[in-house]
Amino acid sequence: MGKALEININQFSYTDQAILQDVNFTVDKGETIVITGLSGSGKTTLIRLINGLIPQIYEGTLTGDIKILGKSVSDYQTGELAKYVGNVFQNPDDQFFANEVENEIALVGENTGMERSCLIKRVEYAMAELGLSALKGRKIRTLSGGQKQKVAIASTLVYDSDIIILDEPTANLDFSSIQEMKTALKKLKEQGKTIVIAEHRLSYLKEIMDRLLILKAGRLEKILRPDELNEKVRTENKLRCFDYANLKSEAPGIGGDVRIKADDVLIKNKEYRLKAAVNFSLSRGECMAVIGVNGIGKTTMAKELIGLLPIKSGEVSFGRYQRERLKNTAASLQNCRSMFFYETVERELIPPKKESDEAYLDKVKEYLMKLELWDKRMRNPHDLSGGEKQRLALIVTILKDSKLVVLDEPTAGLDYKRMAMVSAVIEEKTKEAPVILITHDLELLFKVCNTAYLMTESGHRKISVGGNEDEIRGFFEKNIIRT
Structure with missing residues (x-):
């Protein structure tokens, strides 16, 4: 099947302090991996290295190499990665520039010079694939959080990106919107997309992920399969719960005036x-x-x-x-x-x-x-x-x-x-x-x-x-x- 990602980081630092050290793993094409760990463990930096925001936007010093689809990130021209890697940020409003749904989805194709008749077909396809056709003509500001995230994902399908990267996509979503996100991710997985998700919330991902990568203080602590995720792993690594069904009330009763x-x-x-x-x-x-x-x-x-x-x-x-x-x-x-x-x-x-x-x-x-x-x-x-x-x-x-x-x-x-x-x-x-x-x-x-x-x-x-x-x-x- 081949490798979508080959990560070999000896060390990365923004200034003199190392943010990532000895982070080495590969991701097969069509695989879904989730990257988790405490805040400050290096998740966002790792995502920026994979999607090319480092060094194109953020400066830093990397010892090692990162390959996307067999080619080093440093060998891609500015903007070229957008054809192969789609990005969905924590707050989708941060990446929106258009007022209406279909115009936002079309933006990536317009920016890369896609022929108009082809672009129209790709936008219609992306909206249909993610159940967004009924939102045609809607103002983005009127959408729910889950709908906005689906619009962001749909924009990655216009260029048929091989790799989709999501950075804490459910941080601001309600439960029903998270379920919409889960459905969209399942659809992408069925299409054979390679999916990389940096996330604290893990319960909705357990049946989607192929592997869970746990970062600790900038190092790759563990790589686990879904069947290895249990309460011991959760408590040892201070992770969010794997299953909401097991949660019980811990708060005391009330009896005051x-x-x-x-x-x-x-x-x-x-x-x-x-x-x-x-x-x-x-x-x-x-x-x-x-x-x-x-x-x-x-x-x-x-x-x-x-x-x-x-x-x-x-x-x-x-x-x-x-x-x-x-x-x-x-x-x-x-x-x-x-x-x-x-x-x-x-x-x-x-x-x-x-x-x-x-x-x-x-x-x-x-x-x-x-x-x-x-x-x-x-x-x-x-x-x-x-x-x-x-x-x-x-x-x-x-x-x-x-x-x-x-x-x-x-x-x-x-x-x-x-x-x-x-x-x-x-x-x-x-x-x-x-x-x-x-x-x-x-x-x-x-x-x-x-x-x-x-x-x-x-x-x-x-x-x-x-x-x-x-x-x-x-x-x-x-x-x-x-x-």
């Missing part, structure tokens, strides 16, 4: 209004997960609760007016980059009026140590990695004295180790104030949430997590509330 109430609050964004009003109460020590498909109104609800949007109907117990709610709540929303205003991590966390408050300074240091940011305290927040920014945003949020904490996807793209760190900090914060946690992360939900608020267009339901694990799993899979 009611601190927060929302009565008959209607959620409305630009596209629709939910048919059912939001009603819930939160007690001391409670962390409530808010779950539902992308676009159902979870983030809009959060913005109304914390005062970023007005409440048009209904009321909440912690502030009738937006200004009151902004004062009484603390929140970290999905785009945490907009939360940072100062030149260092330390300054973000320590306002001038707190500089002499020893108890507060001790608390800042404690959280920086717990979330592995102490050594980054003099860095500019915007120079941090995505996961580091998320953890900094969490600290900014929990340091605020508030009646309610709202966290929107605080573990998107995080490995198991960092997810566990975040969950421990959230659990500690619930002792001071109730927490609303918007998440698609089942592992986080079962680890820290004692209740869950299930949202659909037609109705909502609040349930305890302990004892209802199967119902929550079923809701993630089918978005149906039991009656």
Whole structure:
């Protein structure tokens, strides 16, 4: 069958520090491999070396060689690799330039000079192969996360790329979108494509992958087959779960007094209004997960609760007016980059009026140590990695004295180790104030949430997590509330 990839890396470094060492493996044509490991283990760097972003975009020093389809990456002309290697990034919006679905899919063919009649046929083929024909003419901004990822994959089929590389493609997807991604990957595998996926979430890939490569501190630690993946392997390597069916609630029960109430609050964004009003109460020590498909109104609800949007109907117990709610709540929303205003991590966390408050300074240091940011305290927040920014945003949020904490996807793209760190900090914060946690992360939900608020267009339901694990799993899979 021949080799699609031949990786022989003695050492790679961006500056003086080695990022990858002794990484050697081959990938057969038509094989699907998954690359995993803790954040900072070298996954993204390895992906950049394979897809040619290093050295074409990112500079570095490589000792060794990487061959794609028998030819060294360094021997390909700029842009030539695009004919053979298709890329799907963590956030598909980062790679989109067109407004409409078919125009975006056609872009790679246009950029490589494909004859127009051939390009039209290839676009139609790619859309049909991935079940996107019904989206013809749709604006990309109106698509779900899963649909956007499928559009990104479809663009790789226009040039019939032999190799498809995906970098954490499900980090921002809900469960149904992940299933769409899984279906698309199965289709590519059936077509004989070589697929390379860098990913923390592993459960949806177990029946697709041929091998799992585990990186540790820049070295290739293990290469495993799917039948070798067990709980011992997971715990030893601090990996995300292989099977959601085995997850059980770990959060304690609640028995405190009611601190927060929302009565008959209607959620409305630009596209629709939910048919059912939001009603819930939160007690001391409670962390409530808010779950539902992308676009159902979870983030809009959060913005109304914390005062970023007005409440048009209904009321909440912690502030009738937006200004009151902004004062009484603390929140970290999905785009945490907009939360940072100062030149260092330390300054973000320590306002001038707190500089002499020893108890507060001790608390800042404690959280920086717990979330592995102490050594980054003099860095500019915007120079941090995505996961580091998320953890900094969490600290900014929990340091605020508030009646309610709202966290929107605080573990998107995080490995198991960092997810566990975040969950421990959230659990500690619930002792001071109730927490609303918007998440698609089942592992986080079962680890820290004692209740869950299930949202659909037609109705909502609040349930305890302990004892209802199967119902929550079923809701993630089918978005149906039991009656």
